[in-house]
Amino acid sequence: MKAVEIKKDIYWVGAVDWAVRDFHGYETPRGTTYNNYLIMDDEITLIDTVKYDFATYTLKNISGVVDPARIKNVIINHIENDHVTSLDCVMDLAPNATIYISEKGKKGLERFFDLSRWNVKTVKTGDTLTIGKRTLEFLETPMLHWPDSMVTYAREDKILFTQDAFGQHVASANRFDDEYEISNSPVELEDAVVDYYANILMPFGQMIKTKIAEIQAKGFEIDIIAPDHGLIWRKDPGKVLGMYLDMANGKARESVAIIYDTMWQSTEKMAGPIAEGVRAEGLNCQIIKLRATPTSVAIKEFWKCRGALIGSPTLNNILFPSVAEFLTHLRGLRPKNRIVGAFGSFGWGGGAVKESYEVFKQMGLQTVEPGIQLAYRPSLADEEACFEFGRTFARQVSEYHKGF
Numbered sequence: 001m002k003a004v005e006i007k008k009d010i011y012w013v014g015a016v017d018w019a020v021r022d023f024h025g026y027e028t029p030r031g032t033t034y035n036n037y038l039i040m041d042d043e044i045t046l047i048d049t050v051k052y053d054f055a056t057y058t059l060k061n062i063s064g065v066v067d068p069a070r071i072k073n074v075i076i077n078h079i080e081n082d083h084v085t086s087l088d089c090v091m092d093l094a095p096n097a098t099i100y101i102s103e104k105g106k107k108g109l110e111r112f113f114d115l116s117r118w119n120v121k122t123v124k125t126g127d128t129l130t131i132g133k134r135t136l137e138f139l140e141t142p143m144l145h146w147p148d149s150m151v152t153y154a155r156e157d158k159i160l161f162t163q164d165a166f167g168q169h170v171a172s173a174n175r176f177d178d179e180y181e182i183s184n185s186p187v188e189l190e191d192a193v194v195d196y197y198a199n200i201l202m203p204f205g206q207m208i209k210t211k212i213a214e215i216q217a218k219g220f221e222i223d224i225i226a227p228d229h230g231l232i233w234r235k236d237p238g239k240v241l242g243m244y245l246d247m248a249n250g251k252a253r254e255s256v257a258i259i260y261d262t263m264w265q266s267t268e269k270m271a272g273p274i275a276e277g278v279r280a281e282g283l284n285c286q287i288i289k290l291r292a293t294p295t296s297v298a299i300k301e302f303w304k305c306r307g308a309l310i311g312s313p314t315l316n317n318i319l320f321p322s323v324a325e326f327l328t329h330l331r332g333l334r335p336k337n338r339i340v341g342a343f344g345s346f347g348w349g350g351g352a353v354k355e356s357y358e359v360f361k362q363m364g365l366q367t368v369e370p371g372i373q374l375a376y377r378p379s380l381a382d383e384e385a386c387f388e389f390g391r392t393f394a395r396q397v398s399e400y401h402k403g404f
Protein backbone atom coordinates (compact mmCIF):
# COMPACT_ATOMS: atom_id res chain seq x y z
CA MET A 1 0.00 0.00 0.00
CA LYS A 2 1.02 3.58 -0.53
CA ALA A 3 1.25 6.22 2.20
CA VAL A 4 -2.19 7.44 3.27
CA GLU A 5 -2.73 10.99 4.48
CA ILE A 6 -4.67 10.78 7.76
CA LYS A 7 -4.75 14.53 8.32
CA LYS A 8 -3.09 17.34 6.37
CA ASP A 9 0.64 16.55 6.14
CA ILE A 10 0.38 13.52 8.44
CA TYR A 11 0.70 10.14 6.76
CA TRP A 12 0.24 6.50 7.64
CA VAL A 13 3.41 4.89 6.23
CA GLY A 14 3.06 1.40 7.68
CA ALA A 15 2.64 -2.10 6.31
CA VAL A 16 -0.23 -4.57 6.02
CA ASP A 17 0.62 -8.13 7.07
CA TRP A 18 -2.12 -10.09 5.33
CA ALA A 19 -0.57 -13.48 6.01
CA VAL A 20 0.34 -13.57 9.70
CA ARG A 21 -1.74 -16.09 11.63
CA ASP A 22 0.52 -16.68 14.63
CA PHE A 23 1.45 -13.50 16.44
CA HIS A 24 3.75 -14.43 19.32
CA GLY A 25 1.55 -17.49 19.83
CA TYR A 26 -1.66 -15.52 19.50
CA GLU A 27 -3.94 -16.50 16.61
CA THR A 28 -4.57 -13.63 14.18
CA PRO A 29 -7.14 -14.95 11.69
CA ARG A 30 -7.62 -11.48 10.24
CA GLY A 31 -3.87 -10.76 9.89
CA THR A 32 -2.62 -7.42 11.18
CA THR A 33 -0.94 -4.15 10.26
CA TYR A 34 2.12 -2.39 11.61
CA ASN A 35 1.17 1.27 11.64
CA ASN A 36 3.67 4.08 11.77
CA TYR A 37 3.21 7.72 10.95
CA LEU A 38 5.13 10.48 9.21
CA ILE A 39 4.56 14.14 10.07
CA MET A 40 5.64 16.63 7.43
CA ASP A 41 6.58 19.81 9.27
CA ASP A 42 9.73 21.96 9.48
CA GLU A 43 11.29 18.99 11.28
CA ILE A 44 10.06 15.85 9.56
CA THR A 45 9.08 13.39 12.25
CA LEU A 46 8.46 9.66 12.11
CA ILE A 47 6.41 8.00 14.84
CA ASP A 48 7.40 4.34 15.33
CA THR A 49 8.76 1.88 12.79
CA VAL A 50 7.51 -1.57 11.73
CA LYS A 51 8.44 -5.24 12.11
CA TYR A 52 11.85 -5.99 10.59
CA ASP A 53 10.58 -8.00 7.61
CA PHE A 54 8.36 -5.09 6.58
CA ALA A 55 11.14 -2.49 6.60
CA THR A 56 11.14 -2.14 2.82
CA TYR A 57 7.40 -1.40 2.86
CA THR A 58 7.63 1.50 5.29
CA LEU A 59 10.76 2.89 3.60
CA LYS A 60 8.95 2.79 0.25
CA ASN A 61 5.91 4.51 1.76
CA ILE A 62 8.06 7.17 3.37
CA SER A 63 9.98 7.68 0.11
CA GLY A 64 6.67 8.26 -1.67
CA VAL A 65 6.23 11.34 0.52
CA VAL A 66 9.77 12.54 1.22
CA ASP A 67 13.40 11.45 1.01
CA PRO A 68 13.89 9.46 4.27
CA ALA A 69 17.27 11.20 4.69
CA ARG A 70 15.29 14.33 5.61
CA ILE A 71 13.73 12.74 8.70
CA LYS A 72 14.79 14.82 11.69
CA ASN A 73 13.04 13.08 14.57
CA VAL A 74 12.05 9.49 15.23
CA ILE A 75 9.65 8.96 18.13
CA ILE A 76 9.56 5.45 19.55
CA ASN A 77 6.39 5.02 21.57
CA HIS A 78 6.98 1.32 22.25
CA ILE A 79 10.00 -0.93 21.79
CA GLU A 80 8.26 -4.24 21.09
CA ASN A 81 9.83 -6.10 18.17
CA ASP A 82 6.98 -5.42 15.75
CA HIS A 83 7.44 -1.66 16.11
CA VAL A 84 11.14 -1.16 16.57
CA THR A 85 13.06 -3.79 14.65
CA SER A 86 13.34 -1.79 11.45
CA LEU A 87 14.67 1.26 13.30
CA ASP A 88 18.20 0.50 12.07
CA CYS A 89 16.98 0.58 8.43
CA VAL A 90 15.44 4.00 9.01
CA MET A 91 18.53 5.28 10.84
CA ASP A 92 20.82 4.01 8.05
CA LEU A 93 19.03 6.48 5.77
CA ALA A 94 18.64 9.25 8.35
CA PRO A 95 21.72 8.84 10.56
CA ASN A 96 21.48 12.34 12.01
CA ALA A 97 17.91 11.99 13.17
CA THR A 98 17.22 12.20 16.89
CA ILE A 99 15.34 9.37 18.56
CA TYR A 100 12.84 10.38 21.28
CA ILE A 101 11.95 7.61 23.66
CA SER A 102 11.05 7.00 27.32
CA GLU A 103 13.85 6.21 29.79
CA LYS A 104 12.72 2.59 30.07
CA GLY A 105 12.39 2.45 26.31
CA LYS A 106 16.00 3.51 25.91
CA LYS A 107 17.18 0.80 28.29
CA GLY A 108 15.27 -1.79 26.29
CA LEU A 109 16.38 -0.40 22.95
CA GLU A 110 20.00 -0.95 24.01
CA ARG A 111 19.23 -4.67 23.96
CA PHE A 112 18.29 -4.43 20.29
CA PHE A 113 20.81 -1.97 18.88
CA ASP A 114 24.14 -0.29 19.58
CA LEU A 115 22.84 3.17 20.47
CA SER A 116 26.26 4.82 20.66
CA ARG A 117 26.05 5.73 16.97
CA TRP A 118 22.67 7.50 17.24
CA ASN A 119 21.32 10.65 18.93
CA VAL A 120 18.90 9.44 21.56
CA LYS A 121 16.92 11.74 23.87
CA THR A 122 14.73 10.45 26.65
CA VAL A 123 11.38 12.05 27.34
CA LYS A 124 8.82 11.80 30.12
CA THR A 125 5.22 12.73 30.73
CA GLY A 126 4.58 16.38 29.96
CA ASP A 127 7.68 16.87 27.82
CA THR A 128 7.04 18.47 24.46
CA LEU A 129 8.79 18.61 21.11
CA THR A 130 8.13 21.51 18.76
CA ILE A 131 8.68 20.44 15.17
CA GLY A 132 7.52 23.61 13.38
CA LYS A 133 3.85 24.47 13.28
CA ARG A 134 3.20 21.57 15.62
CA THR A 135 4.05 20.72 19.18
CA LEU A 136 4.01 17.09 20.22
CA GLU A 137 3.44 16.12 23.84
CA PHE A 138 4.47 12.84 25.43
CA LEU A 139 2.59 10.89 28.06
CA GLU A 140 4.12 7.78 29.56
CA THR A 141 1.78 4.81 29.81
CA PRO A 142 3.92 2.22 31.62
CA MET A 143 2.55 -1.32 31.38
CA LEU A 144 0.21 -0.37 28.61
CA HIS A 145 1.34 -2.81 27.71
CA TRP A 146 5.13 -2.75 28.27
CA PRO A 147 7.12 -0.75 30.83
CA ASP A 148 8.48 1.57 28.14
CA SER A 149 5.15 2.42 26.54
CA MET A 150 4.11 6.00 25.94
CA VAL A 151 1.68 7.89 23.73
CA THR A 152 2.31 11.02 21.68
CA TYR A 153 -0.28 13.77 21.30
CA ALA A 154 -0.28 16.12 18.32
CA ARG A 155 -2.16 19.06 19.82
CA GLU A 156 -2.76 21.13 16.67
CA ASP A 157 -4.09 18.11 14.78
CA LYS A 158 -5.90 16.56 17.77
CA ILE A 159 -4.33 13.17 17.08
CA LEU A 160 -3.31 10.75 19.79
CA PHE A 161 -0.69 8.23 18.61
CA THR A 162 -1.24 5.36 21.03
CA GLN A 163 1.12 2.53 20.00
CA ASP A 164 -0.55 -0.79 20.89
CA ALA A 165 -3.38 0.66 22.97
CA PHE A 166 -6.70 0.78 21.07
CA GLY A 167 -5.25 -1.36 18.28
CA GLN A 168 -6.71 -4.45 16.65
CA HIS A 169 -5.20 -7.28 14.68
CA VAL A 170 -6.95 -6.60 11.38
CA ALA A 171 -5.34 -6.60 7.95
CA SER A 172 -7.42 -4.51 5.61
CA ALA A 173 -7.22 -2.33 2.53
CA ASN A 174 -9.05 0.22 4.68
CA ARG A 175 -7.12 2.47 7.01
CA PHE A 176 -10.01 3.98 8.96
CA ASP A 177 -12.76 2.69 11.24
CA ASP A 178 -15.60 4.20 9.18
CA GLU A 179 -14.32 2.63 5.95
CA TYR A 180 -14.00 -0.76 7.63
CA GLU A 181 -17.44 -0.54 9.20
CA ILE A 182 -18.89 -0.06 5.71
CA SER A 183 -16.79 -2.68 3.92
CA ASN A 184 -17.08 -5.20 6.76
CA SER A 185 -19.15 -4.36 9.82
CA PRO A 186 -19.05 -2.43 13.10
CA VAL A 187 -19.62 -5.72 14.93
CA GLU A 188 -16.51 -7.26 13.36
CA LEU A 189 -14.45 -4.25 14.37
CA GLU A 190 -15.78 -4.38 17.93
CA ASP A 191 -14.97 -8.09 18.09
CA ALA A 192 -11.40 -7.30 17.01
CA VAL A 193 -11.11 -4.69 19.80
CA VAL A 194 -12.37 -7.17 22.42
CA ASP A 195 -10.05 -9.84 21.06
CA TYR A 196 -7.04 -7.54 21.35
CA TYR A 197 -8.01 -6.26 24.78
CA ALA A 198 -8.69 -9.75 26.15
CA ASN A 199 -5.42 -11.21 24.92
CA ILE A 200 -3.06 -8.28 25.42
CA LEU A 201 -4.54 -5.71 27.78
CA MET A 202 -6.67 -7.71 30.21
CA PRO A 203 -4.10 -7.49 33.04
CA PHE A 204 -3.92 -3.71 32.87
CA GLY A 205 -7.51 -2.56 33.51
CA GLN A 206 -6.60 -0.35 36.45
CA MET A 207 -3.80 1.33 34.50
CA ILE A 208 -6.16 1.86 31.55
CA LYS A 209 -8.61 3.68 33.79
CA THR A 210 -5.83 5.81 35.29
CA LYS A 211 -4.35 6.74 31.93
CA ILE A 212 -7.68 7.54 30.27
CA ALA A 213 -8.46 9.78 33.27
CA GLU A 214 -5.03 11.42 32.85
CA ILE A 215 -5.69 12.06 29.16
CA GLN A 216 -9.05 13.59 30.03
CA ALA A 217 -7.50 15.69 32.83
CA LYS A 218 -4.95 17.05 30.39
CA GLY A 219 -7.83 18.27 28.25
CA PHE A 220 -6.53 16.53 25.13
CA GLU A 221 -9.14 17.01 22.44
CA ILE A 222 -9.05 13.94 20.24
CA ASP A 223 -10.25 13.81 16.64
CA ILE A 224 -8.18 10.75 15.78
CA ILE A 225 -6.71 7.85 17.71
CA ALA A 226 -3.90 6.36 15.67
CA PRO A 227 -2.76 2.99 17.08
CA ASP A 228 0.12 0.83 15.86
CA HIS A 229 -2.16 -2.02 14.68
CA GLY A 230 -5.29 -2.13 12.61
CA LEU A 231 -7.79 0.59 11.85
CA ILE A 232 -7.33 4.25 12.75
CA TRP A 233 -10.20 5.70 14.79
CA ARG A 234 -11.50 8.88 13.16
CA LYS A 235 -15.26 8.41 12.98
CA ASP A 236 -15.74 8.10 16.70
CA PRO A 237 -12.55 7.79 18.75
CA GLY A 238 -14.70 8.06 21.87
CA LYS A 239 -16.18 4.68 21.02
CA VAL A 240 -12.95 2.75 21.57
CA LEU A 241 -12.16 4.80 24.69
CA GLY A 242 -15.59 3.88 26.00
CA MET A 243 -15.12 0.21 25.15
CA TYR A 244 -11.80 0.17 27.02
CA LEU A 245 -13.32 1.84 30.08
CA ASP A 246 -16.25 -0.58 30.04
CA MET A 247 -13.94 -3.58 29.88
CA ALA A 248 -11.63 -2.17 32.53
CA ASN A 249 -14.67 -1.66 34.76
CA GLY A 250 -15.64 -5.30 34.38
CA LYS A 251 -18.31 -5.19 31.69
CA ALA A 252 -19.33 -8.68 30.53
CA ARG A 253 -22.38 -10.43 29.16
CA GLU A 254 -24.65 -12.26 31.55
CA SER A 255 -23.74 -15.53 29.87
CA VAL A 256 -21.56 -18.60 30.31
CA ALA A 257 -18.60 -19.98 28.37
CA ILE A 258 -18.07 -23.73 28.73
CA ILE A 259 -14.44 -24.36 27.87
CA TYR A 260 -13.21 -27.95 27.90
CA ASP A 261 -11.16 -30.70 26.38
CA THR A 262 -11.52 -34.46 26.34
CA MET A 263 -9.66 -37.67 25.51
CA TRP A 264 -12.58 -40.13 25.20
CA GLN A 265 -15.55 -37.73 25.02
CA SER A 266 -16.85 -38.30 28.57
CA THR A 267 -16.10 -34.72 29.66
CA GLU A 268 -17.64 -33.61 26.37
CA LYS A 269 -20.77 -35.59 27.18
CA MET A 270 -21.01 -33.63 30.42
CA ALA A 271 -20.76 -30.26 28.63
CA GLY A 272 -24.04 -30.72 26.70
CA PRO A 273 -26.40 -31.20 29.67
CA ILE A 274 -24.53 -28.52 31.64
CA ALA A 275 -25.19 -26.09 28.77
CA GLU A 276 -28.86 -27.10 28.71
CA GLY A 277 -29.05 -26.35 32.43
CA VAL A 278 -27.56 -22.90 31.83
CA ARG A 279 -30.07 -22.27 29.03
CA ALA A 280 -32.91 -23.44 31.25
CA GLU A 281 -32.08 -20.48 33.50
CA GLY A 282 -32.37 -18.14 30.53
CA LEU A 283 -28.65 -17.44 30.07
CA ASN A 284 -26.88 -17.75 26.79
CA CYS A 285 -23.90 -20.06 26.67
CA GLN A 286 -21.43 -21.49 24.26
CA ILE A 287 -19.27 -24.57 24.29
CA ILE A 288 -15.62 -24.30 23.27
CA LYS A 289 -13.41 -27.32 22.77
CA LEU A 290 -9.85 -26.26 23.36
CA ARG A 291 -8.01 -28.38 20.82
CA ALA A 292 -10.53 -27.29 18.18
CA THR A 293 -10.14 -23.60 19.04
CA PRO A 294 -7.15 -21.25 19.08
CA THR A 295 -6.27 -20.26 22.64
CA SER A 296 -6.73 -16.57 21.89
CA VAL A 297 -10.29 -17.21 20.69
CA ALA A 298 -11.05 -19.20 23.85
CA ILE A 299 -9.61 -16.34 25.94
CA LYS A 300 -11.78 -13.82 24.09
CA GLU A 301 -14.93 -15.88 24.63
CA PHE A 302 -14.05 -16.36 28.30
CA TRP A 303 -13.68 -12.59 28.63
CA LYS A 304 -17.01 -11.81 26.97
CA CYS A 305 -18.96 -13.92 29.49
CA ARG A 306 -19.59 -13.23 33.18
CA GLY A 307 -19.27 -16.93 33.98
CA ALA A 308 -17.07 -19.78 32.75
CA LEU A 309 -17.03 -23.50 33.37
CA ILE A 310 -13.77 -25.29 32.72
CA GLY A 311 -13.95 -29.00 31.85
CA SER A 312 -11.03 -31.41 31.94
CA PRO A 313 -10.47 -35.15 32.14
CA THR A 314 -7.84 -36.37 34.57
CA LEU A 315 -4.64 -37.51 32.93
CA ASN A 316 -1.97 -38.95 35.20
CA ASN A 317 -3.55 -37.32 38.27
CA ILE A 318 -3.61 -33.82 36.84
CA LEU A 319 -5.28 -31.54 34.29
CA PHE A 320 -5.37 -32.48 30.62
CA PRO A 321 -2.50 -30.53 28.98
CA SER A 322 -4.59 -28.28 26.71
CA VAL A 323 -6.74 -27.24 29.67
CA ALA A 324 -3.66 -26.65 31.81
CA GLU A 325 -2.20 -24.54 29.01
CA PHE A 326 -5.40 -22.51 28.72
CA LEU A 327 -5.51 -21.92 32.48
CA THR A 328 -1.83 -20.94 32.54
CA HIS A 329 -2.47 -18.45 29.78
CA LEU A 330 -5.54 -17.13 31.56
CA ARG A 331 -3.71 -16.82 34.88
CA GLY A 332 -1.10 -14.59 33.26
CA LEU A 333 -3.88 -12.33 32.01
CA ARG A 334 -5.11 -11.84 35.60
CA PRO A 335 -8.85 -11.82 34.83
CA LYS A 336 -11.16 -10.03 37.24
CA ASN A 337 -14.90 -9.80 37.77
CA ARG A 338 -15.65 -13.31 36.53
CA ILE A 339 -17.21 -16.32 38.27
CA VAL A 340 -15.98 -19.82 37.46
CA GLY A 341 -16.49 -23.50 38.16
CA ALA A 342 -15.07 -26.83 36.97
CA PHE A 343 -16.24 -30.21 35.77
CA GLY A 344 -14.70 -33.34 34.32
CA SER A 345 -14.53 -37.09 34.00
CA PHE A 346 -11.92 -39.24 35.71
CA GLY A 347 -11.16 -42.96 36.02
CA TRP A 348 -9.88 -43.62 39.50
CA GLY A 349 -8.33 -41.01 41.82
CA GLY A 350 -9.27 -37.92 39.76
CA GLY A 351 -7.36 -34.65 40.14
CA ALA A 352 -8.28 -32.36 37.24
CA VAL A 353 -11.27 -30.64 38.86
CA LYS A 354 -9.36 -30.15 42.10
CA GLU A 355 -6.44 -28.63 40.21
CA SER A 356 -8.78 -26.32 38.28
CA TYR A 357 -10.03 -24.86 41.56
CA GLU A 358 -6.46 -24.44 42.77
CA VAL A 359 -5.72 -22.34 39.70
CA PHE A 360 -8.96 -20.38 40.14
CA LYS A 361 -7.88 -19.60 43.71
CA GLN A 362 -4.47 -18.43 42.49
CA MET A 363 -6.29 -16.08 40.14
CA GLY A 364 -8.52 -14.82 42.94
CA LEU A 365 -11.67 -15.49 40.93
CA GLN A 366 -15.10 -15.98 42.43
CA THR A 367 -15.87 -19.73 42.35
CA VAL A 368 -18.88 -22.01 42.48
CA GLU A 369 -17.72 -25.09 44.38
CA PRO A 370 -17.21 -28.02 44.39
CA GLY A 371 -17.92 -28.39 40.67
CA ILE A 372 -18.95 -31.74 39.29
CA GLN A 373 -16.89 -34.82 38.47
CA LEU A 374 -17.78 -38.40 37.66
CA ALA A 375 -16.12 -41.69 36.83
CA TYR A 376 -15.76 -42.61 33.18
CA ARG A 377 -18.94 -42.24 31.10
CA PRO A 378 -21.83 -40.11 32.41
CA SER A 379 -24.93 -42.22 33.11
CA LEU A 380 -28.41 -40.82 32.54
CA ALA A 381 -28.51 -39.91 36.22
CA ASP A 382 -25.14 -38.16 35.82
CA GLU A 383 -26.48 -36.21 32.88
CA GLU A 384 -29.37 -35.06 35.05
CA ALA A 385 -26.85 -34.03 37.73
CA CYS A 386 -24.89 -32.10 35.08
CA PHE A 387 -28.08 -30.33 34.00
CA GLU A 388 -28.77 -29.33 37.60
CA PHE A 389 -25.16 -28.20 38.00
CA GLY A 390 -25.60 -25.97 34.91
CA ARG A 391 -28.76 -24.48 36.40
CA THR A 392 -27.14 -23.81 39.76
CA PHE A 393 -24.12 -22.26 38.14
CA ALA A 394 -26.27 -20.02 35.91
CA ARG A 395 -28.21 -18.77 38.93
CA GLN A 396 -24.95 -17.88 40.67
CA VAL A 397 -23.75 -16.09 37.53
CA SER A 398 -26.94 -14.00 37.46
CA GLU A 399 -26.59 -13.17 41.14
CA TYR A 400 -22.94 -12.19 40.73
CA HIS A 401 -23.75 -10.17 37.59
CA LYS A 402 -26.05 -7.91 39.59
CA GLY A 403 -22.94 -6.40 41.16
CA PHE A 404 -21.89 -4.79 37.87
Ligand SMILES: Cc1cc2nc3c(=O)[nH]c(=O)nc-3n(C[C@H](O)[C@H](O)[C@H](O)COP(=O)(O)O)c2cc1C
Pocket residue numbers: 261262263264265266267268312313314315316317318345346347348349350351375376377
Ligand atom coordinates in the same frame (compact mmCIF):
# COMPACT_ATOMS: atom_id res chain seq x y z
C1 LIG B 1 -3.21 -42.16 29.69
C2 LIG B 1 -4.33 -42.00 30.67
C3 LIG B 1 -4.03 -41.64 31.95
C4 LIG B 1 -5.04 -41.50 32.88
N1 LIG B 1 -4.73 -41.14 34.15
C5 LIG B 1 -5.71 -41.03 35.08
C6 LIG B 1 -5.40 -40.70 36.42
O1 LIG B 1 -4.26 -40.46 36.79
N2 LIG B 1 -6.42 -40.63 37.32
C7 LIG B 1 -7.71 -40.85 36.95
O2 LIG B 1 -8.59 -40.74 37.79
N3 LIG B 1 -8.02 -41.17 35.68
C8 LIG B 1 -7.07 -41.28 34.73
N4 LIG B 1 -7.37 -41.61 33.46
C9 LIG B 1 -8.76 -41.97 33.12
C10 LIG B 1 -9.50 -40.84 32.46
O3 LIG B 1 -9.54 -39.72 33.31
C11 LIG B 1 -10.91 -41.33 32.15
O4 LIG B 1 -10.82 -42.30 31.12
C12 LIG B 1 -11.87 -40.25 31.80
O5 LIG B 1 -13.16 -40.79 31.64
C13 LIG B 1 -11.46 -39.57 30.52
O6 LIG B 1 -12.35 -38.51 30.27
P1 LIG B 1 -12.57 -38.04 28.77
O7 LIG B 1 -13.38 -39.10 28.08
O8 LIG B 1 -13.30 -36.75 28.86
O9 LIG B 1 -11.23 -37.90 28.15
C14 LIG B 1 -6.37 -41.74 32.51
C15 LIG B 1 -6.67 -42.03 31.19
C16 LIG B 1 -5.66 -42.16 30.27
C17 LIG B 1 -6.00 -42.48 28.85
